[in-house]
Amino acid sequence: APAPIETDAVVIGAGPVGLFQVFQLGLLEIKAHVIDALPYAGGQCIELYPDKPIYDIPAVPATTGRELVASLMRQAAPFEPVFHLGEEVASLARQADGRFLLGTSRGKTFLSKTVFIAAGVGAFQPRRLRVDGIATLEGRDLFYHGSPAEDLTGRDVVVVGGDEAALQCALDLASRGLGSVTLLHRRDVLQAGAAALAEMQALCEAGQMAFRVGQIIGFDTRVEAGESRLSAVHVSDVDAQLHVLPADRLLVFQGLSPRLGPVADWGLAMARKQLEVDTERFATSEPGIFAVGDINTYPGKKKLIVCGFHECVLAAFGAVAIVFPERRTLLQYTTTSPRLHQLLGVA
Ligand code: FAD
Structure with a gap:
């Protein structure tokens, strides 16, 4: 079998929240691989309502599922995420060295310091x-x-x-x-x-x-x-x-229908088919595994894209302590930080 792909972060799910997670990780200099069962990015936005207008994305009075996903892809592009589409993450287990070994339905493997589960309502599968x-x-x-x-x-x-x-x-x-x-x-x-x-x-x-x-x-x-x-x-x-x-x-x-599938088999604390997380870092019961978007639950959870976006910010900061334990990361503004401008390719 080919050697596992080694990375700092794997994002499971390329829905709107998984895509924004890639962006937030990028701002903190954490590179990500993204895996989705569908052959294209966008999750529910593309699969269920590509051409319907969405009116509650902050500062975007109206967009469509397709346009939103295209914008998120453009926003994440400077961080060069690597997409693995058309394959489901089937297994996830911690290794002796503390990293996680992930395996896909196509036999690909990853060794990652952190995992972000943005699996929405599950992997979309053909009926x-x-x-x-x-x-x-x-x-x-x-x-x-x-x-x-x-x-x-x-x-x-x-x-x-x-x-x-x-x-x-x-x-x-x-x-x-x-x-x-x-x-x-x-x-x-x-x-x-x-x-x-x-x-x-x-x-x-x-x-x-x-x-x-x-x-x-x-x-x-x-x-x-x-x-x-x-x-x-x-x-x-x-x-x-x-x-x-x-x-x-x-x-x-x-047509396609979502199947929660393997996410439920990884030994993570769940409540009504959702992953339980704290609201400080959106960490699951397993240190190093975060859950964002529709897949998670916490008191007051609303299954909305805007809520998922907020979760991505705090989850990314939560991951820094694991990926760069020696670093003290301060909040920087994208407007004024020369370092962020460099990362975004706008310097
Ligand atoms: P998803 O969009 O569900 O994406 C999850 C992705 O993870 C999927 O592509 C799936 O294939 C993949 N995946 C899951 N498990 C695995 C696995 N094991 N391996 C590989 N891939 C996996 N929200 C709003 O805020 N405003 C609206 O106006 C709005 N309108 C909506 C209209 C409709 C008809 C519907 C159905 C939903 C609407 N929503 C709206 C809800 C919004 O679409 C969801 O909150 C959002 O899509 C959640 O994003 P996500 O990235 O968490 O998950």
Whole structure:
């Protein structure tokens, strides 16, 4: 296995609060690596309301989830955070030398003096099919939120979902000479723009794709090159009639949902699925591990971005004593401090 990445701080979660944590750490000269299960930064702001206006960010009368995240990324950029996106932090344990060893779902490891858990409501994960045994096909014949890189010529592909992403995937495949392309959704209403719907209708009429209403309740496999591969899916329609659709590949777009997951397994004090922290440093029950944003709880906690931002400031100061035990850190103003100007690259 490759050597662990050694760092002063790991931030778990690239939501708005994790991003501002990077900035606050940077002002105190603490470099951070940031890990998020999603393939992009922004947490709930990007996943749940990218284009909705937010009106309660201090001194910003109106912005959107997307704009806020873009601003936070720009603000943190001078500190050159290293992002590890599309991987979940699965394990976290203290080592004999006092540092923390973190491991991700992709097998990356980190050795860090401090950890900032900004995990919000949990790691965003694709909503999976609830069909017995189907998980064994994942990554080979079953894909969530993406298509396999292989050539699909001649293959029968079933795309599951009713949103823009599902429809676009089916439309893209329909023009590529596959055996068959079927879009399957549990309702007969798709959440997609008029142009995409018209294109689907035209392709269905031309016999290049099909649209069906129903839910997958089972599947068949066949042996191919010694391996068990998907061959068909069993679909129950609105009248509970069973249909067997030929299927070599299954591409599923059922949205994402947050899963608290491993955070609950690290032995940290919790109350109602949140990490208990003090309000002086936002430290968890484990010295060196801080928790900020929606994931933490303390008397009076409000799950708002502005509250998370304040928590980041005090957590960063709390970390200085661990990262630079010999240093006495005084508060400096970004307006007037030559050192901060140098760090921000505005000197
Ligand atoms: P999140 O935004 O939840 O980000 C956490 C990130 O951590 C996620 O990306 C997740 O994938 C990642 N993560 C979790 N666990 C792991 C792990 N083990 N490994 C890797 N990654 C992990 N707040 C306001 O202040 N004003 C508003 O107007 C407002 N409007 C809202 C509207 C809606 C519809 C919703 C749902 C929320 C709204 N909020 C608003 C709340 C606000 O979005 C949250 O308070 C904020 O997103 C919390 O930020 P966070 O960084 O703590 O967590």
